[in-house]
Amino acid sequence: MRRIEVQDLTKYYGDKLVLHGIDMGVGEHEVVVLIGPSGSGKSTLLRCIGRLVPYDYGKIFLDGVPIDDPALAGNELPKRVGVVFQSYNLFPHLDVLDNITLAPRKVHGIDRDVAEARALEELEKLGIADLADSYPDKLSSGQQQRVAIVRALVNDPEVLLLDEITAALDPELVGGVLSVIRDLKAQGMTMVIVTHEMGFARDVADRVYFLDQARILEEGPPDRVLGDPEHPRTRQFLQRIIEAGRL
Amino acid sequence: MSIVSTVVVFGLAALWITSSAHWPRLRDQFFSWSHIEESFPDVLRGFWINMRVWIISMILIMLISLLFAALRALRGPWFAPFRVFAVLYIDLFRGIPAVLLMLLFGLGIPALQLPGVPDAALFWGTVALVVSYVAYTTEVYRSGIDAVHDSQRAAAKALGLTQWQTLRHAILPQAVRNVVPALLNLAVALQKDVALLSIIGVRDAVREARIFTARTFNYSSLIAAAILFLIASIPMARFADWVTRRDQERRLQRTM
Numbered sequence A: 001m002r003r004i005e006v007q008d009l010t011k012y013y014g015d016k017l018v019l020h021g022i023d024m025g026v027g028e029h030e031v032v033v034l035i036g037p038s039g040s041g042k043s044t045l046l047r048c049i050g051r052l053v054p055y056d057y058g059k060i061f062l063d064g065v066p067i068d069d070p071a072l073a074g075n076e077l078p079k080r081v082g083v084v085f086q087s088y089n090l091f092p093h094l095d096v097l098d099n100i101t102l103a104p105r106k107v108h109g110i111d112r113d114v115a116e117a118r119a120l121e122e123l124e125k126l127g128i129a130d131l132a133d134s135y136p137d138k139l140s141s142g143q144q145q146r147v148a149i150v151r152a153l154v155n156d157p158e159v160l161l162l163d164e165i166t167a168a169l170d171p172e173l174v175g176g177v178l179s180v181i182r183d184l185k186a187q188g189m190t191m192v193i194v195t196h197e198m199g200f201a202r203d204v205a206d207r208v209y210f211l212d213q214a215r216i217l218e219e220g221p222p223d224r225v226l227g228d229p230e231h232p233r234t235r236q237f238l239q240r241i242i243e244a245g246r247l
Numbered sequence B: 001m002s003i004v005s006t007v008v009v010f011g012l013a014a015l016w017i018t019s020s021a022h023w024p025r026l027r028d029q030f031f032s033w034s035h036i037e038e039s040f041p042d043v044l045r046g047f048w049i050n051m052r053v054w055i056i057s058m059i060l061i062m063l064i065s066l067l068f069a070a071l072r073a074l075r076g077p078w079f080a081p082f083r084v085f086a087v088l089y090i091d092l093f094r095g096i097p098a099v100l101l102m103l104l105f106g107l108g109i110p111a112l113q114l115p116g117v118p119d120a121a122l123f124w125g126t127v128a129l130v131v132s133y134v135a136y137t138t139e140v141y142r143s144g145i146d147a148v149h150d151s152q153r154a155a156a157k158a159l160g161l162t163q164w165q166t167l168r169h170a171i172l173p174q175a176v177r178n179v180v181p182a183l184l185n186l187a188v189a190l191q192k193d194v195a196l197l198s199i200i201g202v203r204d205a206v207r208e209a210r211i212f213t214a215r216t217f218n219y220s221s222l223i224a225a226a227i228l229f230l231i232a233s234i235p236m237a238r239f240a241d242w243v244t245r246r247d248q249e250r251r252l253q254r255t256m
Ligand SMILES: Nc1ncnc2c1ncn2[C@@H]1O[C@H](COP(=O)(O)OP(=O)(O)OP(=O)(O)O)[C@@H](O)[C@H]1O
Pocket: A013, A018, A036, A037, A038, A039, A040, A041, A042, A043, A044, A045
């Protein structure tokens, strides 16, 4: 049984078809990368899996249980599926430690001492423990994104959903954040990653899905999908990215 | 240079007014020191009522409006009655002049002499101010809530916070910070509107001053009341300006 299973997922925003008959799966310890042009539905797919937006048809399973099942109601799904956003979305009025411990304390009922010790341990691993008392607006983009990753990690999720987490970073800070994700892969974290960093995708992905206009057009190992794509749309997309100098 | 020009202009204006043929009459009617002195203790006692009502109603207004705005911000069909209530409330009480609410509550309700309901004009006058200002203040809070980016809700949801926890820990602290300058300006306005209490017979500063005027046919007691309101409002207004400026600097810094 795969960790995440998406069957025939279809979603509209108003009249606009945003996801059409999506079938995909993510195995245990697998890293899946979603690529595709802007507006193809990558973020929406992640948001559906993370139950952040409703969908119209189809099914999504976490370990075989539908995500709308009462067994995953309330904070059960958020505990098991962590999300990191492109724009970090840290809470500006809370310092780093409070940002990280908010959910453990308020949602999962963990004592402040325990939650803070855990947060510091994770911050330490990413080399940013000295930022614990800082407020988000005093941090660099790369530091903020690493805090956001820690905030997702302290709930011990089984799956991480990462949506273009380097797209808003200053270029020289991208590498540091990507290496955090490589480490997570080495530790066996199951991840679904949306990225435009094709070098990173090739490096970290076990499988790649190419989305175009609400559909999955192509799927396979990174060497094939990124190196020798079957579908002309995929080739065209990759060609544009090469021209933009990102491969 | 600007100081010199200011002094010269104001000095000339003062000279022009005091040299007018009507000045002595004007001075005796409004600025008679002996009348001010004589009315001052009563006016000051009344003013103390104004200030107490101001503080108490301000606290009530801030809390009740925050609650209304929070209830209004909750999404989903369960909370529809709250949203409808808030919209009706705001439409109703923002549309009625405060002076009318003051008369309706402050004179109307005590006149009913309902059993178990307080009949003090002071109590109902305060209620009228609170009811009127809550309508504005709820809207102010709402604008602050709307200004918090939707991605903050997404982040809170992804972390498993309930809707109420999201409001309480993520949205409202940012919303309140967004509207502190606007709230302070409402507080400045309310500081003057407490004088409306005088029209329902509460012996506040204005009422005391008018009692004195009726007795002496001299208006200096009103000037005494005006001076007291000014003394209270100028520091408050300066403080509001200062906070607003600091808030703008903070926003500017964040966008850079
Ligand atoms: N909240 C929304 N309301 C209405 N339409 C939306 C909303 N969010 C996304 N869409 C639309 O859905 C489509 C898919 O958007 P989505 O953000 O999933 O694309 P994406 O593949 O992540 O693109 P990008 O690479 O630019 O992030 C787009 O046409 C977008 O305009």
